[in-house]
Amino acid sequence: MNVHEVRKLFPILDQEVNGKPLVYLDSAATSQKPVQVIEKLNEYYRKYNSNVHRGVHTLGTFATDGYEGAREKVKKFINANSIEEIIFTRGTTTAINLVASSYGRANVGPGDEIVITPMEHHSNIIPWQQVARSTGATLKYIPLQNDGTIDLTDVEKVVTENTKIVSVMQVSNVLGTINPIKEIAAIAHKNGAIMVVDGAQSTPHMKIDVQDLDCDFFALSGHKMCGPTGIGALYGKKELLNKMEPIEFGGEMIDFVGLQESTWKELPWKFEGGTPIIAGAIGLGAAIDFLEEIGLDTIAAHEHKLAQYALQRLSEVQGVTVYGPEKRAGVVTFNCDDVHPHDVATVLDSEGIAVRAGHHCAQPLMKWLNVSATARASFYLYNTEEEIDAFVKALIKTKEYFGNVFS
Template identity: 60%
Template sequence: MDNKFQKIRNDFPILNQKVNGEPLVYLDSAATSQKPQAVIDGLIHYYQNDNANVHRSVYTLGQRATEEYENARQKVQRFINAKEDKEVIFTKGATDSLNLVASTYGEEHIKAGDEIVISIMEHHSNLIPWQQLAIRKQAKLKYIGLTKNGELDMKDAAQQITDKTKIVAIAHASNVLGVTNDIKELARIAHSHNAVIVADGAQAVPHQKVDVQDLDVDFYAFSGHKMLSPMGIGVLYGKKALLEAMRPYQYGGEMIDFVEKQKSTWTDLPWKFEAGTQNVAGAIGLGEAIDYLNEIGIDQVKAHEEELVEYLLPKLLQDQDLEVYGPHDPKKHNGVISFNIKGLHPHDVATALDMEGISVRAGHHCAQPLMKELGVVATVRASFYLYNTKADADKLLRAIAETKEFFKV
């Protein structure tokens, strides 16, 4: 399989360069993915041929832009198996999507004494909106803990989610621990207590098949830029009945039906939540990215990443100078691997790896409560995607060894 994905690597022009005199090894796809030429070409085609505002124009360019924009929505619908395209809202990204739910559904349904349940592994984007909502509403924010293996503690989840719980918000996959959470079971538990479940899918949708109907999630958020598309475009999926009952998130053009001097009415889904000029090019780019992933096969992408982890993770675990976070079983680990070299600051490690042309992330990864839970200030994170190969993993291993030698670990 590695040979097939070695050829796929050639579709990404940015990877054909040297950094500090070394061939680039990009291992920060959990932060943002690189873009294939097909997506870049799609953006260029739109701006050179079809650039116009959508929905309101009757002239040809406007109609073409509208068709491409709405076609992208339908591609998203099919990619995540939403029941209707009206359940797909375009946003700026996962953060914007999660804030939309907190600021509309959350504001309307959370009251003093209610409970909101999240996990200790949440990215700040799926923590702070609920934290601040709980503060405003005098509700209680509760956390599901981890097992000793660094997985979500499902027994604790069953205890934390009670009849007082109104919202459960959980990452489908962790951006630090490399685990994929059982969202379907969490949805079952939440619904048994008449709570809704919000899933942060930013680290899941690019890497595995996601079926929102099968998961039975009420809301599902993800970003385009982590799945090969441009920055500034994201998606909120919501069940139609919930979205129809929610008030708009923002007000202005595009989301209205009629405006009078003292009152206004709102247009239908999904446009009720898409006020103002949208990121039309971003949506089209997301559609192109979905076409690209569909051509390869999302199951093939997942299998490739699993193969890389099965190759690399045991080698990292054999190094007694490394502390690796999350499950040590490759079968329970996705393409995100966080580690530290004992005695070295993660920023020093990341700088040393960059001198070898290897791009990794170092810091708290917007997950400070998790860092505290792990007993560290920060970690080094290497995150793999479809354009990475075993050769990249080997270069990382060599660079870690050279870093240890340089710092005399």
């Protein structure tokens, strides 16, 4: 992969911010979009904007073909068995909430356990808190090792025959930890539990095979993988989805409606009430085409190289604490001594460098790290080592500035 040629496909990167070349290191929050995705969205709205499934006219047929074609692309991208197992959602948060509200509330009760980890994004904590609260189930946590990884012996101890649901992120949005999902799923299934995976941070960066992982549900977000905002997908094993009830009711998801009762469409449409996110799904399909053309293994190798280079460069800067394991995805979360992360991010922005600062929707993990917030640089297929050099140079300048202020 020639990263400089790839960068030419992302128009937003060719600009200055605060008089400096933009260095975008916030892809864990949302990725930038290549021209292929932007043009596909433009094409839909300019040429065949129409609702799907309901009409027989030409524009409606084009829209339906694009929308359902995108579902097929998602199926192949994560190696699902069938398009019936792919539910379009607004993103990972909506997908996990669907599983929690439909499957969780119907299948757990007093004495049952739901198991997650302290590193989870809030969207994989709060839904399970609500399920536990409403059903009387117990919410349990797999402890973390000192470097922010999971030890499978701890999983064996925490997951018991009373566990009904295990829900774990594949890649931490803060630590960059890559969790052993396949092994955790095997432990869950051995105890009669189902395995839910938050794939928001893994799907854009590595090859996903839900059949090999043997997870029961897998959630992803399009906006983190070069696709539009407001679109994502939930994979679920067909036998589980068939048993679940919809949580949104209205048009599109019905089969028959009478005055007193109604019936639902078959999978996957029974979970897609209302006019769907048509343009978003079509744009997501274009993003998948783009990522597959480059190759997920190529992207993963590039990001691993960037992460290791960033760790090396940051180790040269005194007073910087980096969190997470040595082996990680393309995320580096850090703090500078005596400088608040928001101040770090503000000064970096003045140098044209975009990083994230705050609790990253992971407050329990912040508490575990014994900090209130951190700064985070995250990398994608369009970032370069030169950009990391610029980031580190600006970080040194930030430390010098605040050192002079407080000296």
